[in-house]
Amino acid sequence: MIESAFPIVEVPDMDAAMRFYHDALGTTVVYRYPAEGDPVFVTLQAGSAQLGLGLAEGATAGEGAGMLLWFYVDDVDETTAALARAGYPVVEQPDDTPWGERMSMVADPFGTRVRLARAIRPQPEEE
Template sequence: MIESAFPILEVDDMPAALAFYRDALGGAVSYRFPLDGDPDYVSLAVGTSSLGIGLTEAPRPPGNVLLWFYVDDVDRVTAALVDAGATVEEEPLDQPWGERTSLITDPFGTRIRLGAAISPAPDEE
């Protein structure tokens, strides 16, 4: 079911977050979206781990941490987690960066994004 997981900090000031986590903490940008202009999302390599930073509108969600799980089937796992008590915030949807995602909240209020690569990716069609 789960292929990998990592935390995403939801921030309303990307330059300040990068100054802290990239510059002061020593993280290295391994991915950014979009490639041009100001990023809405950045993935940092921090040691042997990965940390995502996602731009969100103020006010930030409570706790400002989102968990991301890559799964084998977004629709099936979303439905299974709803059956286990999760609430759907965003139904499964194909994204322009080549992944299918959904957003749920667990029974304790933690926001969880589920994702899987779209096959074939949009630029391969």
């Protein structure tokens, strides 16, 4: 049985990936290879989870690629707005869901869909 999972996003441009995942989303670098020079692999700490970025020439993503990354953030509206100001496409504007989350969707520089979410208080069934 599976003990844990570690998603790795293959990217064609590590600098652009780091500007999105590290700089714009505020993750922390916990590992990079090689340690000096241009990295070909980076592990990022995203809250209690980790995400890998691996340089892969010709890597493609985008809508329909079969992958969605999901991040819980402190403020969906502000995070979405900050990413839009930085030039990243907003796929879905922030909205409340019937199951009790506020969500939006953005795209990374390569078209990978990234869901931003936050639990709403109170939950709809608690109102």
